[in-house]
Amino acid sequence: MSDANSHAGEAAATEVRQAPILSVRDLRASYRGPEGMIPAVRGVSLDLYPGEALALVGESAAGKSSVALATLGLLPSTAEVSGTILYEGRSLLELTGDERRRVRGGEIAMIFQDAMAGLTPTLRIGEQIAEIFLAHERLDAKAARVAAVEALRPLLPDAERIVDAYPFQLSGGMAQRVMVAMATALRPKIVIADEPTANLDPAVRLETLDWLERLRDQGTAVMLITHDFGVVARLADRVLVMYGGLVAEEADVFTVFRRPRHPYTYGLLNSVPGVMSGGRLTPMRGNPPDLATLGDECAFLERCPKAVSRCRLEASPSLEPASPFPGSDTPAAPGHRVACFNPMAVDLRRER
Ligand SMILES: Nc1ncnc2c1ncn2[C@@H]1O[C@H](COP(=O)(O)OP(=O)(O)OP(=O)(O)O)[C@@H](O)[C@H]1O
Ligand code: SF4
Ligand SMILES: [Mg+2]
Incomplete structure (x- = not known):
């Protein structure tokens, strides 16, 4: 210590x-x-x-x-x-x-040990983050996508590209960053x-x-x-x-x-x-x-x-x-x- x-x-x-x-x-x-x-x-x-x-x-x-x-x-x-x-x-x-x-x-947000397992394999990253805003902040779909990009940007500079990716296209480190963005959105x-x-x-x-x-x-x-x-x-x-x-x-x-x-x-x-x-x-x-x-x-x-x-x-x-x-x-x-x-x-x- x-x-x-x-x-x-x-x-x-x-x-x-x-x-x-x-x-x-x-x-x-x-x-x-x-x-x-x-x-x-x-x-x-x-x-x-x-x-x-x-x-x-x-x-x-x-x-x-x-x-x-x-x-x-x-x-x-x-x-x-x-x-x-x-x-x-x-x-x-x-x-x-x-x-x-x-x-x-x-x-209360949770981040799990296995970031990849915490993501839904069939949904694009942007959709998964947008879902959080749709569910909790009643944003419409367009505003939720913008919010998703903004949530990712501090962690992943190429956020615009990542929102369109599926989880299997991410490395372990990227998945962890997405998880962090989702947890703190x-x-x-x-x-x-x-x-x-x-x-x-x-x-x-x-x-x-x-x-x-x-x-x-x-x-x-x-x-x-x-x-x-x-x-x-x-x-x-x-x-x-x-x-x-x-x-x-x-x-x-x-x-x-x-x-x-x-x-x-x-x-x-x-x-x-x-x-x-x-x-x-x-x-x-x-x-x-x-x-x-x-x-x-x-x-x-x-x-x-x-x-x-x-x-x-x-x-x-x-x-x-x-x-x-x-x-x-x-x-x-x-x-x-x-x-x-x-x-x-x-x-x-x-x-x-
Ligand atoms: N879904 C489940 N069904 C049956 N038993 C379970 C389930 N989840 C956990 N257990 C049992 O409950 C006990 C406590 O498990 P828990 O996962 O909370 O421990 P942990 O301290 O988090 O361990 P680890 O450090 O391995 O993650 C263990 O004996 C585990 O086998
Ligand atoms: S057996 Fe339990 S109560 Fe007894 S000294 Fe060890 S830790 Fe303490
Ligand atoms: Mg455990």
Whole structure:
């Protein structure tokens, strides 16, 4: 993490915040599986504030995308969802189909990992962008096409040509830029970016991060889903570490990189090249739990090097404010919360 980012993290931790634009409480989502319902999200709460980037990190199957899809009402119709999701105080889970479509794209936009898959193969790019304006801004077809060209121009100088192209005629980088243009065409208040930099070449990756950073700096709230700690360090103000459908730890980015308290967060950082100091890269042992058979014990128990008898005897610990760091006379960072009976006490800055 750069020094600039460290300072941003510290500032974010002490800032007086306005009201969250998105508030999720006790979100649960289960998918229908061959042998019953599979709980993918098991009680997640989070707040997203205007002008911040909140990163959801964790290994595969942690439930990160499911949180995003539930927020946008994009889970399969067979999924069961409960809890509350408030967007500017309005309950997203209770919206009608039409109301939800208006919010989606217009006020909350999503960019997906695979830009090409997010485009309709049989429609020209211009038609796809124009559809957004037709649906949300009631422009006529001609005005919508002009708006589509204008939306593309900052990202693709030859916008007039691109609007007439079909998705298969675009490179991966161009498709990503089109996706970005579509996601921001209506100046949404929230952008949810699910692995926005995966599979991109370095130049487009950097461009995508610059774009997300600019959006955030202009006041858009960004929910960033990623495996990449480089992206977290570059962009995130706060981090939610997810494991087994739950939040294991929540803190400002500075605290997560310096004093992670959950053994899973520590393990993740320890297994990523370039995050910890040289020579001590240790892949995390074991695999994420099978959600279909997981009991109510701590989901990380089987892999945890810090497990104590309490972890085996009691139900999974809830997410609580972190205690002051051992040996430190300063209180825990504001908003630092951890779900663990026996938290870590390693100061990674001193370790370096
Ligand atoms: N449509 C679906 N039907 C059944 N199970 C699903 C479906 N989508 C996701 N799951 C399961 O839900 C769990 C959480 O998946 P999710 O995609 O939310 O995780 P993730 O943290 O985004 O993982 P990744 O980093 O791999 O994208 C996984 O066990 C996954 O197999
Ligand atoms: S509660 Fe116990 S098993 Fe779970 S992460 Fe903490 S120490 Fe490990
Ligand atoms: Mg995912």
